Amino acid sequence: MSKFTNTETALIHGGISIDERTGAVNIPIYQTSTYKQDGLGKMRGYEYSRTGNPTREALEALIAELEGGVAGFAFGSGMAALTAVLSLLHSGDRVLISSNVYGGTFRLLSKVFDHFDIAYTIADTEHPDVYETQITDDVKAVIIESPANPLMTITDIREIAEISHRYGHLVIVDNTFMTPYLQKPLELGADIVVHSATKYLGGHSDVVSGLVVVNTKELAEQIAFIQNSTGGVLGPFDSFLLIRGIKTLAVRMDRHVYNAEKAAEFLLAHKAVKKVYYPGLESDKGFAVNRRQAKNGGAMISFELHENYDIEKFFESLELVSLAESLGGVESLVCHPSTMTHASIPADIRKKVGITDGLIRLSIGIESIEDILADIAHAIEKAEVQK
Numbered sequence: 001m002s003k004f005t006n007t008e009t010a011l012i013h014g015g016i017s018i019d020e021r022t023g024a025v026n027i028p029i030y031q032t033s034t035y036k037q038d039g040l041g042k043m044r045g046y047e048y049s050r051t052g053n054p055t056r057e058a059l060e061a062l063i064a065e066l067e068g069g070v071a072g073f074a075f076g077s078g079m080a081a082l083t084a085v086l087s088l089l090h091s092g093d094r095v096l097i098s099s100n101v102y103g104g105t106f107r108l109l110s111k112v113f114d115h116f117d118i119a120y121t122i123a124d125t126e127h128p129d130v131y132e133t134q135i136t137d138d139v140k141a142v143i144i145e146s147p148a149n150p151l152m153t154i155t156d157i158r159e160i161a162e163i164s165h166r167y168g169h170l171v172i173v174d175n176t177f178m179t180p181y182l183q184k185p186l187e188l189g190a191d192i193v194v195h196s197a198t199k200y201l202g203g204h205s206d207v208v209s210g211l212v213v214v215n216t217k218e219l220a221e222q223i224a225f226i227q228n229s230t231g232g233v234l235g236p237f238d239s240f241l242l243i244r245g246i247k248t249l250a251v252r253m254d255r256h257v258y259n260a261e262k263a264a265e266f267l268l269a270h271k272a273v274k275k276v277y278y279p280g281l282e283s284d285k286g287f288a289v290n291r292r293q294a295k296n297g298g299a300m301i302s303f304e305l306h307e308n309y310d311i312e313k314f315f316e317s318l319e320l321v322s323l324a325e326s327l328g329g330v331e332s333l334v335c336h337p338s339t340m341t342h343a344s345i346p347a348d349i350r351k352k353v354g355i356t357d358g359l360i361r362l363s364i365g366i367e368s369i370e371d372i373l374a375d376i377a378h379a380i381e382k383a384e385v386q387k
C-alpha cells in the first residue's frame with residue numbers, strides 16, 4: 001500500500017526516495033559489487049550486489065509501491081524479468097498466453113522453456129467463455145497483455161483473474177503498454193506484474209530493463225530466490241536512470257495519450273487507412289472493457305493502409321518518426337510488427353492471430369502533435385501507388 005493517494009506523487013516520492021545518510025534527494029548510484037563485512041556474518045544489510053544493491057533496492061521499492069504489490073524486483077531486461085517469472089514453473093506445466101503477445105515472450109516459451117518441458121497455449125483471453133474451455137489440467141499460469149501487442153486487443157483482467165483463481169492458476173500481467181499510471185493489474189486481481197521498463201517507465205530510450213511486482217510474501221520469497229540464483233539483475237546506473245525516468249511518468253504519459261488520441265482520430269478519418277487499432281477510440285471493440293480497468297487507451301496505435309499504398313515507401317518517407325524496434329520513449333517510433341517485433345512468431349500463427357504484413361505500429365511520442373501528424377500525412381501521400 002502506498003502512503004500517497006495519488007500516483008503522480010508516489011512516482012516522485014514513493015519507495016526510498018531520500019538517501020538516509022546524506023539527505024540527497026536522489027538515491028546515489030552505489031556502483032559497487034561487494035560490501036565490507038564487520039566480522040564473520042556481520043553484514044551492514046548488503047553482502048554482494050547480485051543479491052542486493054541500495055540503488056536497485058530503491059527502484060524495487062518504488063515499483064512495488066506504484067503497482068500496489070508486496071515486493072518489486074529489477075532485471076537487466078523485460079525478457080530477463082519474464083524468464084524469472086516463468087522459472088516459478090516446473091516441467092510438465094503449461095502456460096496460457098493472450099494471442100498476439102510480444103514476439104519475444106512467444107519465442108521464450110516456444111524456443112527456450114520448451115527445452116524444460118514447459119508448454120504453452122495461445123488462448124483467447126479476450127473472450128472469457130472461450131478462454132475457460134481452453135484450460136487443461138496441466139495449466140498453471142496465464143500471461144496477459146492488455147492492450148496486447150501489436151493489435152491492442154483488450155482482455156478483461158478482472159474476469160480472467162477470477163476464472164484463473166478458481167483453478168488455482170497464477171495470473172501474470174505484462175503491464176508494459178499501460179504502466180501503473182494508467183492501469184494497476186494487481187488491483188484487478190493479477191498475482192504478478194511484469195514490465196519491460198525499457199519502454200514508458202524509463203521513457204527516454206536509453207536503458208534496457210525489466211521489473212516484476214508480486215502480491216504475496218510467498219511469491220516475493222520465490223522471485224527473490226530466483227533473481228539471486230539466476231542473476232539477471234539490473235545494474236546500479238541503469239536503476240538510477242529508471243528511477244529518474246519514473247519521476248516524470250505522469251506528465252509524459254498525459255502528453256503521450258493526448259497525442260495518441262489525436263493521431264488515432266486522424267488515422268480513422270484518413271482515406272488511405274483501412275483499419276485502426278486503438279482502445280482509446282469509442283469505435284474500438286476493446287473500448288468499454290479498457291475504460292473499466294484503465295485510465296485511457298494509452299499511446300500505442302496500430303493501423304493498416306489500403307492495398308494501393310506501398311508500406312515500404314511509407315516507412316522510407318517518414319522523417320520525424322523513426323523506424324525502430326521498441327516503444328514508449330519521448331520520441332515517436334514506428335515499426336513493422338511482422339518483420340520486426342513479431343518476426344519470431346511463425347507466419348501461419350501471425351496470420352491466425354491477425355498480424356498481417358500490412359500492419360504498422362506507432363509509438364506516439366511527446367513531440368508537437370502537429371509535427372507528428374504532418375510527418376505521417378506526408379509519408380502516406382508518398383506511399384500512394386500511382387496508377
Ligand SMILES: Cc1ncc(COP(=O)(O)O)c(C=O)c1O
Pocket residue numbers: 077078079080102104145149174176177195196197198208209210326
Ligand atoms: C510488451 C512487451 N513485453 C516485454 C518486452 C521485452 O522487454 P525487453 O526488450 O526490455 O527485454 C517487450 C519489448 O518490446 C514488450 O513490448
